[in-house]
Amino acid sequence: MTTPSKPRVVKDYEKLDASIIEQIKLEYPSGFYQHLVSYTDKDGNKRMALPFEAEDKYYLVRMSVQEAKDIIEDDDDYDEDGILKDDIMQDYSDKYDDETEEEEEEDVADNSDDMDDEDED
Numbered sequence: 001m002t003t004p005s006k007p008r009v010v011k012d013y014e015k016l017d018a019s020i021i022e023q024i025k026l027e028y029p030s031g032f033y034q035h036l037v038s039y040t041d042k043d044g045n046k047r048m049a050l051p052f053e054a055e056d057k058y059y060l061v062r063m064s065v066q067e068a069k070d071i072i073e074d075d076d077d078y079d080e081d082g083i084l085k086d087d088i089m090q091d092y093s094d095k096y097d098d099e100t101e102e103e104e105e106e107d108v109a110d111n112s113d114d115m116d117d118e119d120e121d
Contacts, residue, residue, distance in 0.1 A: 005058075006053070006056065006057050006058045007056075007057050007058070008057070008058045008059075008060070009057050009058070009059050009060070010041075010049065010059075010060045010062060011059060011060075011061060011062065012061070012062050012063075013050075013061050013062070013063055013067070013071060016059075016061065020052070020054060020059070022092045022095070022096070023052070023054060023092070023096055024050070024052050024061065025077060025084055025088070025089075025092060026084075026089065026092050026093060026096060027052060028050070029083060029084035029089055030082065030083055030084070031068070031069070031072045031078070031082045031083075032050050032063065032068040032071065032072060033065045033068035033069050033072075035050055035051070036048045036049065036050055036063070036065060036068060037049060037050075037051055037060075039060060047062060048062070048063060048064055048065065049061055049062050049063065050063060050068065069082075
């Protein structure tokens with residue numbers, strides 16, 4: 001069985017939905033620039049972007065190294081060392097981990113059903 005690949009989206013950081021930005025901050029709590037990857041755009045130009053995989057899409061968030069540093073420096077969610085503040089991280093974790101935990105609980109329930117079947121043999 002083949003899983004369908006997620007749509008790939010190349011987008012500027014400032015054009016992302018707030019919920020995606022919050023999830024990116026959770027994924028990269030110590031900043032973005034050290035996680036940038038290079039890619040070639042449709043015109044053959046070399047670009048930099050931050051990769052991020054959401055539930056329904058795979059994003060390449062366009063930004064230069066300097067833009068990545070500036071975003072973190074100008075964002076009040078990050079402290080003076082460029083680390084996501086603990087209270088912000090907790091808020092975002094609570095907000096987005098609930099969805100993940102529900103999926104994991106479903107998986108555990110499915111697996112326990114399988115284990116029950118094995119005991120009957």
